[in-house]
Each structure stands twice: as C-alpha cells, then as structure tokens.
Amino acid sequence: xxxxxxxxxxxxxxxxxxxxxxxxxxxxxxxxxxxxxxxxxxxxxxxxxxxxxxxxxxxxxxxxxxxxxxxxxxxxxx
Amino acid sequence: xxxxxxxxxxxxxxxxxxxxxxxxxxxxxxxxxxxxxxxxxxxxxxxxxxxxxxxxxxxxxxxxxxxxxxxxxxxxxxxxxxxxxxxxxxxxxxxxxxxxxxxxxxxxxxxxxxxxxxxxxxxxxxxxxxxxxxxxxxxxxxxxxxxxxxxxxxxxxxxxxxxxxxxxxxxxxxxxxxxxxxxxxxxxxxxxxxxxxxxxxxxxxxxxxxxxxxxxxxxxxxxxxxxxxxxxxxxxxxxxxxxxxxxxxxxxxxxxxxxxxxxxxxxxxxxxxxxxxxxxxxxxxxxxxxxxxxxxxxxxxxxxxxxxxxxxxxxxxxxxxxx
Numbered sequence: 001x002x003x004x005x006x007x008x009x010x011x012x013x014x015x016x017x018x019x020x021x022x023x024x025x026x027x028x029x030x031x032x033x034x035x036x037x038x039x040x041x042x043x044x045x046x047x048x049x050x051x052x053x054x055x056x057x058x059x060x061x062x063x064x065x066x067x068x069x070x071x072x073x074x075x076x077x078x
Numbered sequence: 079x080x081x082x083x084x085x086x087x088x089x090x091x092x093x094x095x096x097x098x099x100x101x102x103x104x105x106x107x108x109x110x111x112x113x114x115x116x117x118x119x120x121x122x123x124x125x126x127x128x129x130x131x132x133x134x135x136x137x138x139x140x141x142x143x144x145x146x147x148x149x150x151x152x153x154x155x156x157x158x159x160x161x162x163x164x165x166x167x168x169x170x171x172x173x174x175x176x177x178x179x180x181x182x183x184x185x186x187x188x189x190x191x192x193x194x195x196x197x198x199x200x201x202x203x204x205x206x207x208x209x210x211x212x213x214x215x216x217x218x219x220x221x222x223x224x225x226x227x228x229x230x231x232x233x234x235x236x237x238x239x240x241x242x243x244x245x246x247x248x249x250x251x252x253x254x255x256x257x258x259x260x261x262x263x264x265x266x267x268x269x270x271x272x273x274x275x276x277x278x279x280x281x282x283x284x285x286x287x288x289x290x291x292x293x294x295x296x297x298x299x300x301x302x303x304x305x306x307x308x309x310x311x312x313x314x315x316x317x318x319x320x321x322x323x324x325x326x327x328x329x330x331x332x333x334x335x336x337x338x339x340x341x342x343x344x345x346x347x348x349x350x351x352x353x354x355x356x357x358x359x360x361x362x363x364x365x366x367x368x369x370x371x372x373x374x375x376x377x378x379x380x381x382x383x384x385x386x387x388x389x390x391x392x393x394x395x396x397x398x399x400x401x
Contacts, residue, residue: 011173019124019149020317037123042150042200043173043214044123063319 001077002056005035008047009068016040018064018072023055036072053077079284080105083291084113087157089120089144090309094300095292097147097308099165100220102299105290110283111163112276117156118142119239122149122213126318128340128372133401136239137374145314148213148224150200154239158230158261160276162283164223175200175212178223182210185282189275190267202227207260229272230263311373315343318372324349327399331355331390336399340372356388374401 007016020037023029034046035055056074060066082099086092092113099109119136121127127143130152136143141154155161164178179196186194186202193205202210202225212225236259237251263270270278292300307313324337337349348364370380377400381393388396 008171010171017124019319039122039124039149041173041175042122042148042212043216044147044149045171045173045216 003053003075003077004071005073005075007066007068007070007072008038008045010038010040010043010045013040013068015065015067018060018062018066019044020062021058025055025057027055029053029055049075051077079110079287080107081110081112081280081284081287081289083289084111085292085297087114087116088304088309089115089118089142089155090304091300092161092163093144093146093308094304096163096165096222097217098296098300098303100222101218103296104167107288108167109163109165110280111165112160112280112283113163114157114160114272114276115155116142117154117235117239118144119152119154121145121152121314123147123215124149124317124319125152126321127152127315128318128321128323130240132239132241133374139235139239141235141239143314144308145317146213146215146224147217148215148222150211150213152240153211153226154231154236155226156231156235158232158272159226159228160272162225162227162279164221166221166223167219168221170221171216173214175214175223179210179212179225181283182225182227182279185279186262188282189270189278191262192265192267204260204262204265208258209260209262228259228261229275230261233259233261311371311376312343315371315373318343320346323400325399327395329354329391329395331388334388334391334396334399336396338367338372338400343371343373345370345372345377354388354391356391358384358387377401 017039019039022034029049031049031051033049035049036047038045054076058073060072084092119131183194183196195203200212201208209228210225214223233255237255241248241251320341322339326335332352332354334352334354338345339347345367348367350363366380366383370376378397381396384393
C-alpha cells in the first residue's frame with residue numbers, strides 16, 4: 001500500500017532542514033530503521049520507519065528546508 | 079541524576095561515551111557529564127568543515143577536528159572551558175532546551191556568576207555576552223543535550239581557528255568576538271580554579287547525587303567505538319553536505335585551475351585546466367582523485383601518483399592549492 005511520509009514537527013519551528021536520507025528510492029527498509037534525519041533549532045532527530053516497506057519517490061533533497069507537514073516522500077508498505 | 083566521570087581528554091572518546099550511554103548502557107537515571115578536551119574544532123553533524131574551519135591554521139597548531147552527533151554550528155573548545163552533557167530517556171519527540179539549560183543557569187547563579195540569563199533559544203549569557211551554546215540529538219528514545227561553558231577559553235584561538243588568514247580580518251574578528259562572547263571566570267564574585275568550579279557545578283546539578291566510574295571493560299568498549307566511528311575520517315568528513323570548490327594557482331610551470339565536487343566527504347568529480355604543460359589527461363587526473371576522501375593526507379597520497387606529469391608544478395604545490 002502506498003503511503004506518504006511528511007515532515008514531522010519537533011518543537012516551535014515551522015520548518016526544518018532535511019539533513020540526510022538513509023534510503024534511496026527502491027531500497028527496502030525494516031520497521032525501526034532510520035529513514036531520514038532532520039535538523040531544527042540545533043537539534044538533530046532521527047525518524048524511524050514504523051513498519052517494513054520500500055522507499056518510493058523522494059520530493060526533497062538533503063539540505064532542503066521543508067515546512068512541517070509537507071509531503072517529503074512516498075513509501076510502499078508490505 | 080547520576081554524574082559519570084569522563085576519564086578522557088580527547089573529544090572522540092567523550093562522544094563515544096555519550097553514545098554508549100544513550101544507546102547501550104542504561105544507568106536507570108538521567109546522566110550528567112562535565113568534561114574538557116585538548117584544543118578541538120567541533121562541527122555540527124551536517125556542517126561543512128571546509129567552510130567553517132581554517133584548515134591550515136588548525137593543522138599547524140595541532141587543533142583536532144571532530145564532528146558531533148548534534149546540530150548547530152562549529153565551535154572551538156579547549157581545556158580552559160568545559161562542556162556539559164545531559165542524557166535522558168524519554169519518548170518525547172518535542173525539542174526542549176529549557177529543561178536542560180535552566181538547571182545550569184541556576185547553578186551558575188548559585189556559584190556567584192553575575193547577571194546570568196538564558197536567551198530562550200540556545201544560548202546562556204553573562205552580562206549580556208555569550209558563555210554557552212547548546213545543541214541536541216535524539217537517538218533510540220534518548221535525548222542527548224550538549225552545552226559549552228567558556229570559563230577561561232583562549233578567545234583568540236576561537237577566531238584564528240575559524241577565520242581566513244588575513245591579519246586585518248583576524249584583528250577585526252577578535253574585537254568582534256570579545257564584544258559578543260566572554261569567559262565566566264571574568265564575572266565571578268570569588269576566585270575559583272576551573273577544577274574547583276567544575277566540582278561545585280557537579281554538586282549543584284546532581285544535588286550531591288551518585289557518581290559513576292567506568293570499569294576497565296566499559297572503557298574498552300567506549301575506546302573501540304571511538305576508534306571505529308567518532309575518530310574516523312569517514313565520520314568527521316563523510317557527513318559533509320555536497321559542495322564544489324575551485325582553486326587557481328600560478329606556478330613556475332604555469333597557471334593551474336582545479337575544480338572538485340565533493341559528495342559526502344569524497345571527491346566525486348574533478349576538472350583541471352590552465353596553461354601548464356603536462357602528460358596527464360583530464361580523464362587520468364579525474365581517475366586519480368575520484369573516490370578519494372577530501373582530506374589532506376588522502377589527497378596527498380593520491381597526488382603522489384602524478385609523478386611529475388605536470389611540468390614544473392609539484393604535487394606539494396597542488397596540495398597547497400587545495401588545502
């Protein structure tokens with residue numbers, strides 16, 4: 001099933017920097033894997049996969065500033 | 079709150095200790111560390127050290143380069159200052175600096191530091207000047223909070239290690255840093271050595287609570303983690319965002335322009351042009367450097383394979399051009 005991944009919120013900031021993608025489109029990941037990392041207000045947060053899946057299209061590149069709630073990728077879950 | 083004694087003066091082992099406490103060793107309570115290191119540049123997790131650090135200066139002055147797991151900017155630290163770390167286990171995804179910074183602010187006030195304020199964002203000020211910057215990372219349900227405390231840090235080194243080498247710029251920058259930044263020791267109502275200050279701060283923060291000493295076995299685990307991750311060039315330079323540089327130099331053999339694209343710390347594309355005579359093609363030059371870590375020693379080793387193929391331009395001169 002196709003699902004959207006959106007930029008999560010971690011504090012007062014309305015946007016955050018997507019600092020690292022750990023999976024490329026087509027890569028399989030497991031629940032608990034770190035999908036991507038985000039930096040906001042000098043804090044780096046890892047975002048884990050909540051289920052197994054395959055990384056789909058990514059709409060932002062590393063280094064991009066992204067508004068909270070914005071769609072950043074699609075994933076295919078099993 | 080448990081105080082864990084940090085028996086290291088290199089930052090790589092301290093970072094490994096923090097990571098180990100966050101991901102492997104649960105002491106059953108929140109943890110506080112207070113530590114100092116030999117002169118070191120500390121980059122945020124995804125910063126570009128080549129943009130932030132005067133590489134030539136730090137190499138000549140034996141200042142180490144490191145990368146922390148938390149965000150924010152590059153800073154210079156030495157044994158005139160100290161760093162504090164809080165490690166808490168919480169499932170809270172929200173970023174909060176207040177709960178870590180206010181206890182330090184309160185402790186500083188109790189120790190007789192004048193006019194201490196928290197900016198509400200990331201910094202602690204004393205008499206309106208910065209003495210502490212703060213940053214965080216979250217890993218496996220833990221928050222690791224870092225803060226610096228300038229006590230008697232060499233502020234001139236702060237400038238020289240981050241500023242290009244022109245004397246005029248350095249003089250201006252030193253003045254500017256002294257206007258914005260200060261050392262805590264200049265604002266105490268009593269004289270304390272840094273060790274006395276540290277001991278008093280630990281007592282204030284932990285309310286005289288438990289102290290933990292690492293065992294030999296634990297030190298072995300931490301030192302292995304440091305050697306395999308935090309002290310490696312891959313970790314320090316490999317997290318650098320993609321960037322491009324172009325350097326131009328004039329030598330006995332002619333003008334040489336080198337362009338490099340560096341992705342995740344490794345050279346991914348090269349360009350070379352100029353009016354020099356050489357027996358090496360652009361493709362061969364690219365083959366020499368592509369995939370090499372963009373770091374002085376690694377590039378030096380790759381350039382040695384040129385073996386004089388660019389007439390009257392030495393490998394050492396090319397290296398000097400790039401670093």
